Amino acid sequence: xxxxxxxxxxxxxxxxxxxxxxxxxxxxxxxxxxxxxxxxxxxxxxxxxxxxxxxxxxxxxxxxxxxxxxxxxxxxxxxxxxxxxxxxxxxxxxxxxxxxxxxxxxxxxxxxxxxxxx
Amino acid sequence: xxxxxxxxxxxxxxxxxxxxxxxxxxxxxxxxxxxxxxxxxxxxxxxxxxxxxxxxxxxxxxxxxxxxxxxxxxxxxxxxxxxxxxxxxxxxxxxxxxxxxxxxxxxxxxxxxxxxxxxxxxxxxxxxxxxxxxxxxxxxxxxxxxxxxxxxxxxxxxxxxxxxxxxxxxxxxxxxxxxxxxxxxxxxxxxxxxxxxxxxxxxxxxxx
Numbered sequence: 085x086x087x088x089x090x091x092x093x094x095x096x097x098x099x100x101x102x103x104x105x106x107x108x109x110x111x112x113x114x115x116x117x118x119x120x121x122x123x124x125x126x127x128x129x130x131x132x133x134x135x136x137x138x139x140x141x142x143x144x145x146x147x148x149x150x151x152x153x154x155x156x157x158x159x160x161x162x163x164x165x166x167x168x169x170x171x172x173x174x175x176x177x178x179x180x181x182x183x184x185x186x187x188x189x190x191x192x193x194x195x196x197x198x199x200x201x202x
Numbered sequence: 203x204x205x206x207x208x209x210x211x212x213x214x215x216x217x218x219x220x221x222x223x224x225x226x227x228x229x230x231x232x233x234x235x236x237x238x239x240x241x242x243x244x245x246x247x248x249x250x251x252x253x254x255x256x257x258x259x260x261x262x263x264x265x266x267x268x269x270x271x272x273x274x275x276x277x278x279x280x281x282x283x284x285x286x287x288x289x290x291x292x293x294x295x296x297x298x299x300x301x302x303x304x305x306x307x308x309x310x311x312x313x314x315x316x317x318x319x320x321x322x323x324x325x326x327x328x329x330x331x332x333x334x335x336x337x338x339x340x341x342x343x344x345x346x347x348x349x350x351x352x353x354x355x356x357x358x359x360x361x362x363x364x365x366x367x368x369x370x371x372x373x374x375x376x377x378x379x380x381x382x383x384x385x386x387x388x389x390x391x392x393x394x395x396x397x398x399x400x401x402x403x404x405x406x407x408x409x410x
Contacts, residue, residue, distance in 0.1 A: 085211050085396060088211045
């Protein structure tokens with residue numbers, strides 16, 4: 085039965101780079117304003133992923149002006165999501181980084197995961 | 203009137219003009235016309251459609267004869283569809299999902315999930331009583347009046363068996379038709395559990 089549901093979802097499936105929790109990402113979405121379409125950038129850290137298959141989403145959190153936290157939930161299969169770019173991987177130990185909402189300033193940073201070059 | 207028998211597969215989310223639409227996926231048909239009933243011999247016009255081929259091993263003798271007469275394989279499910287004009291259909295004709303178009307409105311009937319014996323609060327949305335101050339649990343209050351009428355009126359809403367009844371949802375939009383897999387994506391939720399039998403037909407009260 086699941087295969088039949090996947091068959092309906094197929095046309096909306098997109099290929100994206102593999103995201104991980106704590107990743108620093110740049111998401112470009114298409115926004116229609118006044119009849120014209122333009123691109124909008126949202127840059128932040130992936131703090132959560134939920135759902136499965138066609139309903140899978142990821143939450144990106146950024147710190148806006150005046151240190152106000154802004155979160156946006158993007159479905160992976162949403163046609164208005166034009167591109168997802170991973171800038172850096174984060175060094176995190178949890179699957180959901182909701183604790184970061186309560187933190188401010190230097191404590192609210194996510195350490196970058198550096199790969200050891202051989 | 204266009205009609206199909208199908209099975210509920212499950213729910214998902216698809217996109218239409220950039221907007222997410224909640225849909226239920228239904229495996230509908232292909233159905234086959236088993237019998238035609240006409241005004242002259244039966245008193246009304248209708249076609250009988252069958253869904254899912256089965257081995258004649260699983261059909262009893264009278265039913266086997268019924269399918270043999272039509273010259274088709276035995277069917278697991280049968281359903282009659284009342285029509286004004288049955289000339290468009292031939293016995294043995296296959297009806298599949300392509301009869302429905304995207305954007306069309308349909309009615310869907312199915313048996314709801316059985317909930318067992320339920321209290322009046324869940325079954326009839328009664329408000330119930332306080333959970334504290336000496337009460338046992340939220341339940342319905344009085345069910346009648348006084349010396350007159352001296353009895354509980356028939357049909358009074360009380361606790362009892364809930365669910366497992368036929369329900370029809372009117373005017374659901376067909377969002378997507380997948381002919382290769384004979385699938386329909388219908389906007390919104392449908393009654394019944396996944397895998398249960400559903401009956402789809404053209405909306406009878408469209409625009410009313």
